[in-house]
Amino acid sequence: MAKHIQAVRGMHDILPDRTPYWQHLESVVRRLLESYGYQEIRMPIVERTELFKRSIGEVTDIVEKEMYTFEDRSGDSLSLRPEGTAGCVRAGLEHGLLHNRQQRFWYAGPMFRHERPQKGRYRQFHQVGVETFGFPGADIEAELILLCARLWRELGLDDVRLEINTLGTSEERAAYRELLVAYLRDNYDALDDDSRRRLESNPLRILDTKNPEMQSLVEEAPRLMAHLGEESRAHFDRLQELLEAGGVSFTVNPRLVRGLDYYSHTVFEWVTDRLGAQGTVCAGGRYDGLVTQLGGRPTPATGFAMGMERLLALMEESGSLPAPPAPHLYLAMVGAAAERRGLVLAERLREALPGISLVTGCGGGSFKSQMKRADRSGAALALILGDDEVAAGQVTVKALRDRMEQQRLDEPALVGYLRGFFTP
Numbered sequence: 001m002a003k004h005i006q007a008v009r010g011m012h013d014i015l016p017d018r019t020p021y022w023q024h025l026e027s028v029v030r031r032l033l034e035s036y037g038y039q040e041i042r043m044p045i046v047e048r049t050e051l052f053k054r055s056i057g058e059v060t061d062i063v064e065k066e067m068y069t070f071e072d073r074s075g076d077s078l079s080l081r082p083e084g085t086a087g088c089v090r091a092g093l094e095h096g097l098l099h100n101r102q103q104r105f106w107y108a109g110p111m112f113r114h115e116r117p118q119k120g121r122y123r124q125f126h127q128v129g130v131e132t133f134g135f136p137g138a139d140i141e142a143e144l145i146l147l148c149a150r151l152w153r154e155l156g157l158d159d160v161r162l163e164i165n166t167l168g169t170s171e172e173r174a175a176y177r178e179l180l181v182a183y184l185r186d187n188y189d190a191l192d193d194d195s196r197r198r199l200e201s202n203p204l205r206i207l208d209t210k211n212p213e214m215q216s217l218v219e220e221a222p223r224l225m226a227h228l229g230e231e232s233r234a235h236f237d238r239l240q241e242l243l244e245a246g247g248v249s250f251t252v253n254p255r256l257v258r259g260l261d262y263y264s265h266t267v268f269e270w271v272t273d274r275l276g277a278q279g280t281v282c283a284g285g286r287y288d289g290l291v292t293q294l295g296g297r298p299t300p301a302t303g304f305a306m307g308m309e310r311l312l313a314l315m316e317e318s319g320s321l322p323a324p325p326a327p328h329l330y331l332a333m334v335g336a337a338a339e340r341r342g343l344v345l346a347e348r349l350r351e352a353l354p355g356i357s358l359v360t361g362c363g364g365g366s367f368k369s370q371m372k373r374a375d376r377s378g379a380a381l382a383l384i385l386g387d388d389e390v391a392a393g394q395v396t397v398k399a400l401r402d403r404m405e406q407q408r409l410d411e412p413a414l415v416g417y418l419r420g421f422f423t424p
């Protein structure tokens, strides 16, 4: 026999025993976003490579090392999207949705990054992302954060904490960058290879290093916060005030810099300690410069994205996954005559009892094996059609989860009985 072809490393099937959890998470998120007035937008999975280079940044890990980039048959360089913000801005610009408008968008779907796979880090993963356009103030940032906090409550998660930081304007960052580079140059011997490489290209990312040997160096580096102008500082203060008023706790982490270049002012991450190294379940911030960078007019913008795999893992850790769903009814059909009547009966029941799920014993088999399948399906009741029932024009009803007298009913009585049984 030929060897099975395996899925691509870091890309996973989501099997039927897990999809109910995904559906649960997706439906809670969708309901919540709609209740805040966010509208869904769906973008292609493939975009021009140039889009990601211009938005995420040429010298970020994502663009330098992690994109799935290929040439299509027309010779265009395309990439699987590593995130959704760039595509969302591109779509907004292309369809004239951003200029002089206030917009609240959300999207969901697979993203692709060629990272080293480990628990919580995959090469195909799923995000729900939110982007707003036309809101310049800290109020929208507070709303995004309050929305997340509500979502954690609705999902039964109490172990996520909020870290926030400000990156100021691009001018402030540029001035700070010079100070930082000068400081790092003075300490060149203490830098690891990665940091030496980043010294010219992306020195702010050095602050984010996980290398324990560089921690004290980074601790003593000049702080961007101390070099912010009046307005940036006021913006960040206002956010903190709004979060306090909204009852959201947070810590200011001056080393939070994010791995994408488009941010300015506020950045934030929701982090948990329960998932090991990949503990960031949601991250985002303000990116006022991106729309102009992609050819539009100046448009304030904010957003975040959450990692669905990580959220599900955390829900599992916290015991807050819902019980797996089960059908209401299983219809066992024993014999050819019962099959003929059974399929028709099933259709009539589906019509008479909207919202009730009914699984038929298609595939036949003995009474015993069908009852075993009925039990395994998790159904509350089995409906049994055998030769006797067909001859009498009746159906036997047997409770599978409770102790209850089994009974035989004709069809009109059956519909009334089931209606009563499933509507408390």
Ligand code: HAM
Residues within 6 Å of the ligand: 082, 083, 084, 085, 113, 115, 120, 121, 122, 123, 124, 125, 126, 127, 129, 130, 131, 259, 260, 280, 281, 282, 283, 284, 285, 287, 302, 303, 304, 305, 306, 307, 308, 309, 310
């Ligand atoms: P990001 O921080 O790159 O931001 O990703 C957001 C979230 O996606 C992460 O916090 C994490 O939960 C999840 N994630 C990222 N990479 C992986 C991976 N390899 N495996 C599993 N989960 C992963 C963005 O993507 C920005 N577009 C967020 C944003 C929207 N900022 C403004 N608007």
